[in-house]
Amino acid sequence: MIKANCEAKLIIDDMRQTMEELTDMLLKIDKTRPVPVYKQIISQVKTLIEEGVLAAGHALPSTRALARKLGINRSTVYLAYEELQAQGYLESRPGSYNIVFKRRKEVSFQPESRSIISWDKLSSGRANDIYETFLRFSPERCALSLSGQRMINLAALDLDPRLYPVREFRKCVNQVLRSFGPGSLEYGAHRGYKPLRNYISQRLRLHGISVSEEEILITNGAQQAIDLIIRVLAGKEKKAVVESPTYAQVIPLLKYYGMKIIGIPMKEDGMDLAALERVLKKGKIRFVYTIPNFQNPTGLTSTHAHREKLLGLCLEHKVPIIEDGFEEEMKYFGRVDLPIKSMDEKKIVIYLGTFSKALFPGLRIGWVAADKEFIERATAIKRFSDLTSNNFAQVVMSNFCTGGFYDLHLKRLHRAFRKRMLAALESMDKHFPDCVRWTRPVGGYTIWVKLPRKFTEKELGEFLSPYGITVSHGSYYFPKPGPSEYFRVSIASLNEEEIREGIVRLGKALKNLLKISEERK
Numbered sequence: 001m002i003k004a005n006c007e008a009k010l011i012i013d014d015m016r017q018t019m020e021e022l023t024d025m026l027l028k029i030d031k032t033r034p035v036p037v038y039k040q041i042i043s044q045v046k047t048l049i050e051e052g053v054l055a056a057g058h059a060l061p062s063t064r065a066l067a068r069k070l071g072i073n074r075s076t077v078y079l080a081y082e083e084l085q086a087q088g089y090l091e092s093r094p095g096s097y098n099i100v101f102k103r104r105k106e107v108s109f110q111p112e113s114r115s116i117i118s119w120d121k122l123s124s125g126r127a128n129d130i131y132e133t134f135l136r137f138s139p140e141r142c143a144l145s146l147s148g149q150r151m152i153n154l155a156a157l158d159l160d161p162r163l164y165p166v167r168e169f170r171k172c173v174n175q176v177l178r179s180f181g182p183g184s185l186e187y188g189a190h191r192g193y194k195p196l197r198n199y200i201s202q203r204l205r206l207h208g209i210s211v212s213e214e215e216i217l218i219t220n221g222a223q224q225a226i227d228l229i230i231r232v233l234a235g236k237e238k239k240a241v242v243e244s245p246t247y248a249q250v251i252p253l254l255k256y257y258g259m260k261i262i263g264i265p266m267k268e269d270g271m272d273l274a275a276l277e278r279v280l281k282k283g284k285i286r287f288v289y290t291i292p293n294f295q296n297p298t299g300l301t302s303t304h305a306h307r308e309k310l311l312g313l314c315l316e317h318k319v320p321i322i323e324d325g326f327e328e329e330m331k332y333f334g335r336v337d338l339p340i341k342s343m344d345e346k347k348i349v350i351y352l353g354t355f356s357k358a359l360f361p362g363l364r365i366g367w368v369a370a371d372k373e374f375i376e377r378a379t380a381i382k383r384f385s386d387l388t389s390n391n392f393a394q395v396v397m398s399n400f401c402t403g404g405f406y407d408l409h410l411k412r413l414h415r416a417f418r419k420r421m422l423a424a425l426e427s428m429d430k431h432f433p434d435c436v437r438w439t440r441p442v443g444g445y446t447i448w449v450k451l452p453r454k455f456t457e458k459e460l461g462e463f464l465s466p467y468g469i470t471v472s473h474g475s476y477y478f479p480k481p482g483p484s485e486y487f488r489v490s491i492a493s494l495n496e497e498e499i500r501e502g503i504v505r506l507g508k509a510l511k512n513l514l515k516i517s518e519e520r521k
Helices: 002-026 037-050 063-070 074-086 125-136 166-185 194-205 221-233 250-256 273-281 304-317 372-386 391-402 405-431 457-467 496-519
Strands: 090-093 097-100 216-219 239-244 260-267 285-290 321-324 349-354 366-369 446-455 484-490
Touching: 037 074, 063 074, 074 090, 074 097, 125 250, 166 391, 166 405, 194 216, 194 349, 194 366, 194 391, 216 221, 216 372, 221 250, 221 285, 221 321, 221 349, 221 366, 221 372, 239 250, 239 273, 250 260, 260 273, 273 285, 273 304, 285 304, 304 321, 391 405, 405 446, 405 496, 446 457, 446 496, 457 496
Parallel strands: 239 260, 239 285, 285 321, 321 349
Antiparallel strands: 090 097, 216 366, 349 366, 446 484
8 A cells, every 4th residue: 555655656746846847938927918917827727728739637746846936935836726726726735735637518509409308298288388488478578560660569568667766766776775784684574574564554544544663564566476475375176266368467367376266256346246256156176366457467457346245255155355456656647545454343354555667667676465464375385485585675765765755756657647548538439440449547557458359479479560550369368278369458658648549559550450350251
């Protein structure tokens, strides 16, 4: 053993002597260059290794020897060797040897390369289903039509960024950083920032809803709120009642959690309660999901009498109501009807809201207001999925709201969208074919349009594109996708001029589409 070790040492010493001679010849250090000497060593040694001049397994000179030969400080060589080890070019051996490491070949960047893993086979069936749904969803983003004109996007439900109160928000960001410093950047409470929950609690009282801050959970937007609620209540093969049509992105979630979706047709005053009653009498309904104000996609608002009766039916059958108040603040015309949650003495209504549709969607701040035990159960799931929501965003939002900026912003928003909604409806009256029907919302951003016949999403999209217009096809809003006579118009991201121009183009396109459709019969 001793003899073998001695022989190995002699071999390494010979290799080291050879490397010392080699590196002495090949390493050229220029102390006048702005590049630090240790980085010059790193760069040149890496090149020698990658080009095969320094082969794997060979020992480099000691830090002392190389420093002496190059006329530099030993610590400089040591720093270079440390970095080369960290990058996987050298490995350290006992006795202060630095050996050229046999590196695995780096993978070159190939955008179209594929993994050897069959992800479709490893993914669960429901994960594959929701992936397929994701691929079918239109991105609702486009810049130019086929004719080269700018596309007017009547599909997107994103608030017009030109209306963002950026200056006021910047003030709040700066104030929070000055006042709270690093503390605002720490993890927050699982239920959310307490002052913000307190503000939401106080604000909900303006809508007749009486909840404490302990009955509020801050979420990453209303979408996570919906997801958490469903995760608490979901069960395989259990039934969920939704309006038909309903919010497009709740449908894939319900399917992912294995729930059976029962769609209740929409009438002018809300979902068909006679049909709902028949469904409830059959039993085994997990919950009823409803959007009473400016329903997405129809824009319809249910009456107070309808809300009372809906609550009564669910109380009778002990079925929770998920009330989606995502646009609660966006009423432009007429009297404001109070939420169903305002009449909820028995605490069966789970109310959710968001700042995304009236302020900054990118902040992702929503909330759930419900019975305390339900909030605790939802918080437990949230705790083990994402720990907490963005604490800094919540602190800034709290500052923004309590400083009065949110109320001022809402007033400006109401003035702007009252004009925009009127511009859309007046333009439809003027430019749409007589056989086309549409809703007349009193708030929100969406209008539901009905054509005299059904079209596939591809047919409608390809026909509208040359006119420089895009809308959201109705198939997204029903549990079973397919041809539809409906589509949704959204005015959320457009000003009055853009809305009028978009409706003019859409009117021309629909007249020609229906004319061609009639001729083909």
